[in-house]
Amino acid sequence: MSDPHPAPGSQPTVPDPTYLNLLKAEMAARAAAADPPGSAFTGAPAEATADVRAAVDALAPQLLSLAGDIYGYAELAFEEHRSAGRIAAQIKAAGIEVERGAYGLDTALCARFGPSGRRTIGICAEYDALPDIGHACGHNVIAATGVGAFLAIARAYAGREDELPGQVVLLGTPAEEGHTGKEYMAQAGAFEDLDAAIMLHPAGYDAADVLWIGRRLLDVEFTGVAAHASAQPFMGRNALDAASLLYQGIGLLRQQMLPIDRVHAAVPEGGDRPSIITESARVSIYVRSAEPETLMDLSQRVEDIARGAALMTGCGVEVRWDKHPPSMPVRANQALTGRWSIRQQERGRAPLPRGVVSDSLAASTDFGNVSYLVPGIHPMLRIADAETALHTRGFAEAAASESAETGVLDGAYGLAGVALDFLFDDALAEAVRQEFEDAGGVLRVSEMFG
16 A cells, blocks of 8 residues: 655645545445435425336437537536536427526526416526536536426427416526526526526435525735835735745644635735746635535634734735625425425435435535525436536536436426426415415525625
């Protein structure tokens, strides 16, 4: 076995995988003992879901082609023009009107099917990629499943739209990666007429519910006084010192943070020449926590450290929050989660309940913002093995694999099935509404974070 801690040299040491392996073993043990979530509700009639199942099968070549094309485009946030155009063309080909540039975003979409004035459910479809590694978060799969669910319902009820007991809305939601595109759409009213919203996310496992934590972006700019670092350092005020103190202060804060809280930072500007006392430095920070209230508390503590670093070094400081809107934690609706589990079991999958996937693996998504406006779910759909993490080249390969193609069809059926369950089953819809109200009801980002 090679020494993971060789003498210092040009290469980094190898991170020890023991803890990660323990997490995986614990998750595997919990998964083996867990049963998929169930549901006490009847859901949609069997003939309705049978029609949708047949529609998904008929649409399969189109949906797999869509997933492949979007994978190839790999467009970044707010630049998804080809992807949005490709989706719009497929919807128009089904004889359904689609709005481009919806809710003030050039690459957003909106299409509707079913009678208005009744219960309404939204299906979100993402399609932005990551720099350098493309669709390493599998948004091409998200797009194809969302579009597939919408078109499957439209195909199943073609010519008899009034028999559908409500309306299905497809929302093409750009710029999830780092830019919180759904919040911009929310501020423009995209979710105001919905009674629920659903989407899925590909992963290395099937899970009906996992933890998604909230996230805020912070930029801190320190302004010092330049001086000759040798001849007159005492006439300077070192902005890099302030940035260093902020970075170290965050490190010291971690001991007192909640176990699931995360703060990570980079210093994109910190001076150019050692011989000049640094006049300007900038620190970019992500702050994450599992509840809106704890996210707010952690945000304030990080800001206090930034202001303290400025005071200690005699520098000026500008604290700028939320270059893009905050992402809220996901508040999953368990009544809808149960229906997702049932529909996926019909495809031979066994979604894990909440608590099986370790909370320490949590990330963030702007669907959290939606889940505080209307009841929603954001389950995970397996397209890779459990060893393959999101935002890696390995997951980018998985997003174009045969497993991803199977996932597109299973996911499209699952979303369509949940949508029909919600529209057909009055008792389910009431339980969904009541659970949302009991959890606190609507909470807007602007109310929480200004």
